[in-house]
Amino acid sequence: MRTRSHAEPTVVVTVKDPHVVDRDYLAKAVALARGLDCRLALVHVASSAHARNVALAGRGTARDVRSWLQEDALLGLHRWAARAVEAGAGATPVVLWGWPESDQLVRYVVRTRPRFVLVRSPARRPLGRFFKAYHDWELLRGVPAPLLLVREAGPWRRPRVVAAVDPLHDHEKTADLDERIVGTAAEVAAALGGALHLVHAAARTGLTGVPGRPATSGAAGRAEPV
Numbered sequence: 001m002r003t004r005s006h007a008e009p010t011v012v013v014t015v016k017d018p019h020v021v022d023r024d025y026l027a028k029a030v031a032l033a034r035g036l037d038c039r040l041a042l043v044h045v046a047s048s049a050h051a052r053n054v055a056l057a058g059r060g061t062a063r064d065v066r067s068w069l070q071e072d073a074l075l076g077l078h079r080w081a082a083r084a085v086e087a088g089a090g091a092t093p094v095v096l097w098g099w100p101e102s103d104q105l106v107r108y109v110v111r112t113r114p115r116f117v118l119v120r121s122p123a124r125r126p127l128g129r130f131f132k133a134y135h136d137w138e139l140l141r142g143v144p145a146p147l148l149l150v151r152e153a154g155p156w157r158r159p160r161v162v163a164a165v166d167p168l169h170d171h172e173k174t175a176d177l178d179e180r181i182v183g184t185a186a187e188v189a190a191a192l193g194g195a196l197h198l199v200h201a202a203a204r205t206g207l208t209g210v211p212g213r214p215a216t217s218g219a220a221g222r223a224e225p226v
């Protein structure tokens with residue numbers, strides 16, 4: 001594994017293929033890092049399972065293959081880092097080793113405690129979402145940092161950041177969780193020059209008791225029927 005001591009705040013950017021620079025994805029990462037005054041950690045997980053398969057095919061020992069895979073991935077990540085620097089954000093390449101990928105990423109985030117974690121997770125057809133859900137779900141469960149799943153290409157231009165809150169604290173959701181959600185959403189909105197929207201979905205009879213009427217409150221904003 002190649003890593004460094006993260007004395008400064010970082011935004012972890014997961015990289016699936018270190019040899020193909022996803023410019024749109026990287027642009028979003030750079031925008032967030034610059035807005036938060038953070039450095040990027042470009043993280044790729046090299047697969048131990050792949051190394052075993054290559055070794056069994058007679059192309060070298062497992063140790064030789066592991067070294068080659070790590071050096072090859074690091075070379076690709078340096079190209080990502082160079083583009084990030086050109087765009088105005090410092091970047092550090094990091095190659096992890098192991099399987100499954102989600103476990104290695106969770107361990108890395110637990111150890112380094114970054115400000116945010118970005119994962120490229122493009123939207124797919126319904127069946128594709130089912131088969132890819134395991135990796136994303138494991139990160140959602142295990143990563144102890146705000147996690148952004150980047151679905152779409154294209155830059156962020158004054159985005160609307162939506163924070164789902166529950167002022168009634170139903171379903172054992174605590175007020176502290178709402179505060180953390182709003183605080184994180186506000187950070188993202190400010191970093192990207194966007195607008196923060198707080199949303200609470202309530203049953204039509206939740207507050208008024210009158211079927212068909214939207215719930216209302218005295219807080220600034222508006223209540224809309226779903």
